[in-house]
Amino acid sequence: MAIVLRYVDRLGIVKERFIGVVHVLDTSSLTLKDTIDYVFTDNNLSTAQVRGQGYDGASNMSGAFNGLKSLILKENSSAHYIHCFAHQLQLVVVVVVNKHDDVEEFFEQLALVVTVVCGSYMQIQEFGDRFSEVGTELIENMAALSTCDSFSSFDKSKLLKLSEIYKNDFDDSERVHLNGQLDIYYYFLLHDEKFVNLKGIADLSRLLVETGKHLSFPSVYRLLKLTLVLPVANATVE
Incomplete structure (x- = not known):
């Protein structure tokens, strides 16, 4: 699991810092929560100071009852969840690819260099639903x-x-x-x-x-x- 922290420093400048990649035995929400708690403690940080959290839309991450976001929100109601915009962008790209042949061909060529994970057309609905979770x-x-x-x-x-x-x-x-x-x-x-x-x-x-x-x-x-x-x-x- 990769962990990145975003904060505003004393000069008023927004910073994002890559904390590291942590090995986890499984990807259950409880395991991920325990891992985050350990990383925070190890770096003398407190989850009580967290004011935002962002992941993709997988159920173990953003589930309304037992997802990682919910476990954190139970302890800190100010840690508002934001669906990862990089993942939302991917969902939009997938839909565009499926509807435009030229764009599809471009990504087929790109797939020779990197792995492109594609989904179904229904993902655009999923994109909209997850964004609404942030709260209008x-x-x-x-x-x-x-x-x-x-x-x-x-x-x-x-x-x-x-x-x-x-x-x-x-x-x-x-x-x-x-x-x-x-x-x-x-x-x-x-x-x-x-x-x-x-x-x-x-x-x-x-x-x-x-x-x-x-x-x-x-x-x-x-x-x-x-x-x-x-x-x-x-x-x-x-």
């Missing part, structure tokens, strides 16, 4: 942080709802602070030329730290970091 509300609220078109998607109410999803990171009093910071934060973004033409929320995070504004808007910055550690962030928010 979570995705829509995250989008309010987008930097596109001069922060045109900014929506204070959605960001407050997003903070409610992270109950372990925002209590009632902290949401009051967030509510007060959001209006000033939005005004600041619109009137500071340094924040014009940002490429995405990863750039926003970095620049907030670089200018020291993460100290002026700590609650907003915390919400931004929580969004960035989710593997869906680059694909959906930006």
Whole structure:
């Protein structure tokens, strides 16, 4: 089993670090969970700090009752599950290949070099179903942080709802602070030329730290970091 960690460092930069490949005796969800616990303990990490998890859609990984994601969620309700976007992309590619002869021929040639695992046309339905597991509300609220078109998607109410999803990171009093910071934060973004033409929320995070504004808007910055550690962030928010 391969393990990769995604986090935001002290400079506000999103990092992904390959921890390693760990041998497992079987691929049951319990075995995988025990292995992850061991790796975290061995690296002086705590699963209580996890704010996102992403795998493919196999039942042992994303099963609603006994899958790995569910076992982790039972211990940490803030470890929101995101279906691996690399796997979702594969499902889309499979459908495209099945419907376009030229693309199919290309992948047949590519298969001479690498192994391409193909599935059935029904996988596109599976793709849609698994994406819905993330929760429409979570995705829509995250989008309010987008930097596109001069922060045109900014929506204070959605960001407050997003903070409610992270109950372990925002209590009632902290949401009051967030509510007060959001209006000033939005005004600041619109009137500071340094924040014009940002490429995405990863750039926003970095620049907030670089200018020291993460100290002026700590609650907003915390919400931004929580969004960035989710593997869906680059694909959906930006």
